[in-house]
Amino acid sequence: MAMLMGLALSLHAPARAVSVSEAADRMVAHYTLVSSTSAPDARWVYTKARLKVRRLDAQHLVLYFSCQWASWPGDACFDWWVVRQHASGLYLQDLNTGGMGVRFDPTSRTLTMTMEGAGKDVRTDVFRPGPSPAPDAVLERRMKRAENSFNATVAEPAFGKPARWDFTRQRVYPPAQ
Numbered sequence: 444m445a446m447l448m449g450l451a452l453s454l455h456a457p458a459r460a461v462s463v464s465e466a467a468d469r470m471v472a473h474y475t476l477v478s479s480t481s482a483p484d485a486r487w488v489y490t491k492a493r494l495k496v497r498r499l500d501a502q503h504l505v506l507y508f509s510c511q512w513a514s515w516p517g518d519a520c521f522d523w524w525v526v527r528q529h530a531s532g533l534y535l536q537d538l539n540t541g542g543m544g545v546r547f548d549p550t551s552r553t554l555t556m557t558m559e560g561a562g563k564d565v566r567t568d569v570f571r572p573g574p575s576p577a578p579d580a581v582l583e584r585r586m587k588r589a590e591n592s593f594n595a596t597v598a599e600p601a602f603g604k605p606a607r608w609d610f611t612r613q614r615v616y617p618p619a620q
Contacts, residue, residue: 466549466616467528470496470504474554474570479513481566486514493582494554494570502528503605505593506545509585521585523593527610532617534610538602547616 461469476492492510499505503525510520524545525536535545542559554570596602 461549469549470547472572474572475576477569477571479568484564487566488513507589509582521589523589525605526615533615535613537609537612545615
């Protein structure tokens, strides 16, 4: 009986917390869009999107993003962001991310992005890594534009390398309490 109780207790024990460095390592992947929703304007969503996360250096991750709007498929849709690893968590760059939030669940490897739009619109996009998606020339071209845009920004003396940037306002992992 005691053995069965021990088994029951071990089955219900909470999962071990993931360290910040483990979370950063798990974040590195190629992601595809699982869902894109917005409210109150349901048209402000993506029909398809990809996110590529790679290590920039020991402290930084760069997120390259390409997408296609549901209502405006021909419009250019790409961007990039940088995440810094601190002892207390992973933080999104402060530069140009005021209305944006990124959360990462290292257990499920789910990356969720929220964006505030005009008025009261809020879009939520959920990404997960998975099998390589079918080639998509438009998304691949936009991903390359995101990479080129990032490279041009860090080459610009006014911005410089991400080590000079601020990463204080938006925690990506662990979630804010």
